[in-house]
Amino acid sequence: MDFDLSSEQTQLKDGVERLVAATYGSLEQRKAQGTGPLGFSEKSWAQFAEMGLLGIPFTEEEGGFGGGPVETLVVMEALGRGLALEPYLATVVLGGGAVRLGGSDELKQRIIPGIVEGSSRLALAFTEKQSRYDLNDVATTTRKAGDGFVLEGAKSVVINGDSAQHLVVSARTSGNRRDREGISLFLVAADAPGVKIHGYATQDGGRAAEIALSGVQVGAAELIGPLDRGLPILERVCEFAIAALAAEAVGIMEALHGLTVEYLKTRQQFGAPIGNFQVLQHRAVDMLIALEQARSMAAYAAMMVEHDDAAERGAALSAVKVQINRSCRIVGQEAVQLHGGIGMTMEYLGAHYFKRLTMIESLFGDTAHHLRRVDVAGGLAAGGLAA
């Protein structure tokens, strides 16, 4: 049992932190990074590729670097600290994750090298207007056409969906709207006929898209995973996403807590730094507790996300998301309160941290959703970790 990073992981951490500090050192820099049509900096994306960040979860055979969840944790924490806008989650963890976990050898060879070298970006289109957080709720339909399929439907809130070259789309190949069976995943070119992408800004400074699919043709080779059995892959991808988001949230909360404590030390009222006031000190400690509990759960996520027992793993990742969400809320709200008026302004970095933390709560299942999943799983297994 140890929580130390290996020397390679420490090197990785130092490298990403340096890059993030150089490109996201201030709010002005962040604004500049996001001004282009893509909503992030292509130059930074190329630097990510150069550093090898985009190849982390892929095996060496696939053209990647064979990293694991701890490497992803290290990267996501650093990206969180900088509130980086680049579509790392969308491309590497989500879209790339689906290809990695479910793609045929041919598909992997076709797609992964492009991801790793930074020329190809992906997005995962799974949310629909009625689905909320239920991955099995899929109304997008397909019909057979020759060897392939034709897709009809619409996807919502596709993270970085307007800058991806490829979309991974969940669609129903059989069964009814909420059946677990009968869902398949397809790789769809973003510029394929019938794909209409409407991009928009998100609350946290990022981008998302509403995507309409009408008569979109995909070949049989674009199927990711077995026909009708795409849901387990989608669920796996979302577990990796929760682990990654947990790390991002920890990076943000650590930075926001630091910012807040610094403010308490410098802001003068009644002739003294406001950090002298016990009621504010205790609230800063409450934030610290929430941060450390989240940090523990991010580590737990990194350990459990590759655990063999699917039921224990699912419950564990849901528990992680519950704790992360709670911590995000405590740290975010307290930070704004302790800053007072300045915390309410667009020009203050802390406010942007708060906004991203709030959006993290709403991604891949809110607190109520995951609490229910932990319950349905029968609680947390006594076993699993360290058993």
Place this chain on the structure above:
Amino acid sequence: MDLRFTPEEIAFRDEVRQFFRTEVPAEIRKKVSEGRGMTREDYITSQRVLNAKGWAVPHWPREWGGQDWTPIQRYIFTEEMLLAAVPLPLQFNCYMVGPVIAAFGNQAQKEKHLAKIANLDEWWCQGFSEPGAGSDLASLKTKAVREGDHYIVNGQKTWTTLGQYADWIFCLVRTDPAAKKQAGISFILIDMKTPGITVRPIITLEGRHEVNEVFFDNVKVPVENLVGEENKGWDYAKFLLANERTGIARIGLSKERLARIKRLAKEMPAGEGTLWDDRDFRERVAEVEIELKALEITQMRVVAAQGKRDPNKPDPASSILKIKGSQLQQATTELLLEVAGPFALAAPVRSGDLTNDWPFDYDWADAAAASYFNNRKVSIYGGSNEIQKNIIAKAVLGL
């Protein structure tokens, strides 16, 4: 980064688990699990079972009966003890006065007391708090005045847990009234049979005699009972309190109680089925379970970092164990109270050890409210949670 135990650690865990569940009498473990008071004999029996195995004081120096266990083994040992509802060895003996004597006592004191402390041949209690010195412990007033080869002790201690059974009390006393607060305090050992000592019971709200007031009226204490140096007692007290915080999160205890809550909720009729059929209730249990898991990992982070961190830099993870651990202990007693429902109303018949002979089906339910009431103490003792926050704000956040 790897949260798993090694095969050796798992073998160790299985060994201690087996031992706790077979060697410590089941009736004692049942009392602990239900939150009922143990008798003096229960404490002694249980501790002697451990001590016979060499496990009453594994964290002490080897020459005084300790085991050279790694921090992870110690962690496993304590968690398994709590999970099996085995009473911890008497805290005042094994985690407080014993380590202080081993670290700061002279050879004669070590030889006189340590083996007896480990075997509970001597029962010790703690004389720190006073009516006017709670969170502000350093304002204590009990004084010891040197007269020849004795100190004459006058004053009053309070919240003296299980003092009614004690043979000895270790006390913080003021030996230099002129010195500033912390500076004039000494750590002395007092035989409870010394003339001039009066013990008065305080019955806590759940009806149990757990704590006492202890009065000192011209009590003559031989100078040889001073531990370490005169006026250095505050340093030893800080050492002791740091020991006290080890394992203070009581995660195993909360886990054990949660398992019990689930078991009882599945037997408790509610609506068309049982309380466990109520999703709202189950989700409230899950919420506590999740926070407990996070705290368990937090505790593992602290354990794994032992010996690796700069001892002069406070570990933020360690500092939150007391606060969060006590909150979760209390949360589990609230859930238990909820399981008991209307049956929580009946008070135990014999308040001394919280047993009952009532005619209801739920023979555990009278202890539910008692356990809830009693556990309000855990966010107060050992430095209240507000004091903990003051400490963290200062030491960790630099405020």
